[in-house]
Amino acid sequence: MNLTLKVWRQSNANAAGKFETYEAKDVSPDMSFLEMLDVVNEGLIERGADPIAFDSDCREGICGACSLVINGIPHGGHRGTATCQLHMRHFEDGETITIEPWRAKAFPLLKDLIVNRNAFDRIIQSGGFVSVNTGGTPDGNAIPVPKTDSDLAMDAAQCIGCGACVAACKNASAMLFVAAKVSHLNLLPQGKAEKDRRALNMVKQMDAEGFGNCTVTGSCEAVCPKEISLSFIAKMNRDYGVAALKGK
Ligand code: SF4
Ligand code: FES
Numbered sequence: 001m002n003l004t005l006k007v008w009r010q011s012n013a014n015a016a017g018k019f020e021t022y023e024a025k026d027v028s029p030d031m032s033f034l035e036m037l038d039v040v041n042e043g044l045i046e047r048g049a050d051p052i053a054f055d056s057d058c059r060e061g062i063c064g065a066c067s068l069v070i071n072g073i074p075h076g077g078h079r080g081t082a083t084c085q086l087h088m089r090h091f092e093d094g095e096t097i098t099i100e101p102w103r104a105k106a107f108p109l110l111k112d113l114i115v116n117r118n119a120f121d122r123i124i125q126s127g128g129f130v131s132v133n134t135g136g137t138p139d140g141n142a143i144p145v146p147k148t149d150s151d152l153a154m155d156a157a158q159c160i161g162c163g164a165c166v167a168a169c170k171n172a173s174a175m176l177f178v179a180a181k182v183s184h185l186n187l188l189p190q191g192k193a194e195k196d197r198r199a200l201n202m203v204k205q206m207d208a209e210g211f212g213n214c215t216v217t218g219s220c221e222a223v224c225p226k227e228i229s230l231s232f233i234a235k236m237n238r239d240y241g242v243a244a245l246k247g248k
Contacts, residue, residue: 005040029089034056075225106210156180175233195243
């Protein structure tokens with residue numbers, strides 16, 4: 001396949017950015033999208049040009065590092081698929097592909113296609129943990145967890161913190177990410193002791209980071225590579241409301 005890439009290049013957060021055009025030649029349909037970019041970068045390096053900066057780590061849909069808006073859609077628009085799991089066979093020979101970074105005030109751009117997602121880490125630090133006595137190892141069967149709760153908690157725990165939900169949202173809301181993290185722990189017995197504090201603190205930190213409000217457009221759920229359900233947002237709103245009424 002031969003492709004034309006229109007790639008957002010920006011040397012730092014304060015510099016002016018613009019699209020640059022590159023030709024990607026002899027691309028195998030079996031390559032992943034990131035492998036295709038690796039090949040383009042090898043060509044740029046050989047010519048002494050600055051390679052395109054983009055994020056990745058595991059390249060198997062686990063870590064949440066990859067973060068590209070491809071043809072206007074975070075992760076490229078294939079259901080349940082992170083950028084690193086996207087393959088070139090989904091594109092047409094001769095196609096022009098536009099590649100941009102996540103765009104949100106709370107994710108300041110670092111370089112080209114890389115943004116700073118530390119805001120998510122700070123939200124996790126504000127409540128995404130359980131305080132436990134780490135003495136003896138408890139018998140797993142000693143804490144019964146209803147099957148429906150464990151299934152829901154594991155669904156929420158699939159969130160890889162990629163930030164596509166923010167990038168897709170017209171309000172740059174982080175509600176789907178925060179709801180997944182709050183629900184993951186609040187549903188389990190180990191997390192219940194800090195349930196109210198967690199909901200209040202994580203929402204407070206989310207607001208402090210400058211993420212927008214949720215108006216339930218559903219774009220977050222549509223692009224989420226882990227298909228986190230919007231229903232977790234409703235659940236977090238309930239947890240938050242109850243905690244606020246208790247004044248905790
Ligand atoms: S909710 Fe989905 S889109 Fe948002 S950070 Fe988690 S995995 Fe990524
Ligand atoms: S590189 Fe780890 S999820 Fe894509």
